[in-house]
Amino acid sequence: xxxxxxxxxxxxxxxxxxxxxxxxxxxxxxxxxxxxxxxxxxxxxxxxxxxxxxxxxxxxxxxxxxxxxxxxxxxxxxxxxxxxxxxxxxxxxxxxxxxxxxxxxxxxxxxxxxxxxxxxxxxxxxxxxxxxxxxxxxxxxxxxxxxxxxxxxxxxxxxxxxxxxxxxxxxxxxxxxxxxxxxxxxxxxxxxxxxxxxxxxxxxxxxxxxxxxxxxxxxxxxxxxxxxxxxxxxxxxxxxxxxxxxxxxxxxxxxxxxxxxxxxxxxxxxxxxxxxxxxxxxxxxxxxxxxxxxxxxxxxxxxxxxxxxxxxxxxxxxxxxxxxxxxxxxxxxxxxxxxxxxxxxxxxxxxxxxxxxxxxxxxxxxxxxxxxxxxxxxxxxxxxxxxxxxxxxxxxxxxxxxxxxxxxxxxxxxxxxxxxxxxxxxxxxxxxxxxxxxxxxxxxxxxxxxxxxxxxxxxxxxxxxxxxxxxxxxxxxxxxxxxxxxxxxxxxxxxxxxxxxxxxxxxxxxxxxxxxxxxxxxxxxxxxxxxxxxxxxxxxxxxxx
Amino acid sequence: xxxxxxxxxxxxxxxxxxxxxxxxxxxxxxxxxxxxxxxxxxxxxxxxxxxxxxxxxxxxxxxxxxxxxxxxxxxxxxxxxxxxxxxxxxxxxxxxxxxxxxxxxxxxxxxxxxxxxxxxxxxxxxxxxxxxxxxxxxxxxxxxxxxxxxxxxxxxxxxxxxxxxxxxxxxxxxxxxxxxxxxxxxxxxxxx
Ligand SMILES: [Zn+2]
Numbered sequence: 001x002x003x004x005x006x007x008x009x010x011x012x013x014x015x016x017x018x019x020x021x022x023x024x025x026x027x028x029x030x031x032x033x034x035x036x037x038x039x040x041x042x043x044x045x046x047x048x049x050x051x052x053x054x055x056x057x058x059x060x061x062x063x064x065x066x067x068x069x070x071x072x073x074x075x076x077x078x079x080x081x082x083x084x085x086x087x088x089x090x091x092x093x094x095x096x097x098x099x100x101x102x103x104x105x106x107x108x109x110x111x112x113x114x115x116x117x118x119x120x121x122x123x124x125x126x127x128x129x130x131x132x133x134x135x136x137x138x139x140x141x142x143x144x145x146x147x148x149x150x151x152x153x154x155x156x157x158x159x160x161x162x163x164x165x166x167x168x169x170x171x172x173x174x175x176x177x178x179x180x181x182x183x184x185x186x187x188x189x190x191x192x193x194x195x196x197x198x199x200x201x202x203x204x205x206x207x208x209x210x211x212x213x214x215x216x217x218x219x220x221x222x223x224x225x226x227x228x229x230x231x232x233x234x235x236x237x238x239x240x241x242x243x244x245x246x247x248x249x250x251x252x253x254x255x256x257x258x259x260x261x262x263x264x265x266x267x268x269x270x271x272x273x274x275x276x277x278x279x280x281x282x283x284x285x286x287x288x289x290x291x292x293x294x295x296x297x298x299x300x301x302x303x304x305x306x307x308x309x310x311x312x313x314x315x316x317x318x319x320x321x322x323x324x325x326x327x328x329x330x331x332x333x334x335x336x337x338x339x340x341x342x343x344x345x346x347x348x349x350x351x352x353x354x355x356x357x358x359x360x361x362x363x364x365x366x367x368x369x370x371x372x373x374x375x376x377x378x379x380x381x382x383x384x385x386x387x388x389x390x391x392x393x394x395x396x397x398x399x400x401x402x403x404x405x406x407x408x409x410x411x412x413x414x415x416x417x418x419x420x421x422x423x424x425x426x427x428x429x430x431x432x433x434x435x436x437x438x439x440x441x442x443x444x445x446x447x448x449x450x451x452x453x454x455x456x457x458x459x460x461x462x463x464x465x466x467x468x469x470x471x472x473x474x475x476x477x478x479x480x481x482x483x484x485x486x487x488x489x490x491x492x493x494x495x496x497x498x499x500x501x502x503x504x505x506x507x508x509x510x511x512x513x514x515x516x517x518x519x520x521x522x523x524x525x526x527x528x529x530x531x532x533x534x535x536x537x538x539x540x541x542x543x544x545x
Numbered sequence: 546x547x548x549x550x551x552x553x554x555x556x557x558x559x560x561x562x563x564x565x566x567x568x569x570x571x572x573x574x575x576x577x578x579x580x581x582x583x584x585x586x587x588x589x590x591x592x593x594x595x596x597x598x599x600x601x602x603x604x605x606x607x608x609x610x611x612x613x614x615x616x617x618x619x620x621x622x623x624x625x626x627x628x629x630x631x632x633x634x635x636x637x638x639x640x641x642x643x644x645x646x647x648x649x650x651x652x653x654x655x656x657x658x659x660x661x662x663x664x665x666x667x668x669x670x671x672x673x674x675x676x677x678x679x680x681x682x683x684x685x686x687x688x689x690x691x692x693x694x695x696x697x698x699x700x701x702x703x704x705x706x707x708x709x710x711x712x713x714x715x716x717x718x719x720x721x722x723x724x725x726x727x728x729x730x731x732x733x734x735x736x737x
Contacts, residue, residue: 329723
């Protein structure tokens, strides 16, 4: 079992040697498609090599472009009002509501008064006691269903998503489908309410935390724990897939673990998709963190259940390594890594990981869906046998499949060469880039169309405005970077501190709002047109005359 | 990186009112930049989305009548002018509301700013780069942006920034070139 390990050490020693000047490497560094290791090497080389420094700059832009950009930014910085290097966020962020306030406001807006003294308000038949957490998708409230005498968690779709017809429909459809999955490793949905102004769903309030939370607090898990989680998560996925449902957003934040390290449950089925529909429209950027996406997903292609298996591989990798497998400076870079490179071998990051586990995760990480395990239940079976082996090696041998994978893993320890194989070097960069942009543009367009459909139904009665209506994707409050990457709702995760902090605000706002502000009629999309509803049409009517 | 005629054909399709697809494409491509322009013209940030809507509405309304005058960047200059006019109208209204006075003086004041075509296209380019830089900045780590800003805009030595940010000179070279390449890509996306 040891020789591979020695090879590995040998290999990484060699790689610390200075590398040669390599134009292709420079090009790929601009595209952010280098592996982390290559990037380290190149950075080191760049520190010393004048020729490569110049070449990299030439590849980034020509001389005229460098000076035009730097001149422009210098001029802008000098004129008092605009661009300032020391500001963290673009200037327009400053007076816009922070996400937190915004989300709190919307929750308050949609609560109804409650007779319960300690409740903030009522949502249908549920007394709302506080806020559990919030994310880009919406807000999670803690509630109590008096009739059934049980605590519940209520997930409410954010108004900017609820205002997109497509996102709404998908929310409802997927939520209903999820509600149909009854399985110990899927967080149950007790009820779905999709007809109101804000769709919401009700789940049991369970004492649990997300794997992301756990990972942040405790770092990497022991391999045996990872395999145990692998079995359960794969079983949960298998149950969903059996219903024809693809999760699409398998990541540590969407896997909940019962307190005390017990049962593992998947949550948030398909909601990520609902988010995409609306947010792609606005920004052209994929919502949230793409780190756990599959290659086919990051290319914007059609996906099936095997996409979830890739993401599961990334989750298990992260649990072993303490960090996600594909990381880069920008979202774009992450997507390129996912499609083009292999992650750093797990055992290099955490030597405690057995070779066979690295190999099994590697199989989940196959770029080609057909090269992964065929189904989630096959994956679960395999992990189950592996777990048995880990618990009682004398009684259960390692499953043949895992042993075989481990064996075939050995010769390809040097992953630099495998990366290069996946990079046909004769393909010119502009071409590759263009193809990439085309994919993003296509996603974008789909979003825009979805929005225009909605707009049509919203503005439908005013023929003259239909065309204008195809673009009312009002820019949402620009999310601070950290917020927008936290798409997770964190389910019933424990964020009570947060809840306590916000509930005071909520209380104040509730009292302010209720007497004065009657709830708008269902047809009014208050989320769309909050501040100056008449501006658009006023000016339109003026100019039509 | 764009085939040279993409935007031209988009504009042509835009002039056909039945082409909703072209419209969606146009909005997706230009709305962020237009909202940047509106903001730069001084609209209060809570009104930026509404004013941007008005700009889009105005473009939708008059794009059929727009004719290419054959000069470079004809469409972009026209679009920039529409944005400017709408913004001025909005500012005049604001002015009226705040001061309770008629907005015409204020409007005249703004209208008197020279509107030569040369300056328009220069200002378009200026704003475009600014917009692209703001957008790209949000994609990168703060330290990368500082490396770019410090060495490229402020012209400070790489070594000094490397020490200040506690990174290797190599990573300064890499960050700043990446940022530059992204800004260039964004600018080219919106240029004919
Ligand atoms: Zn070199």
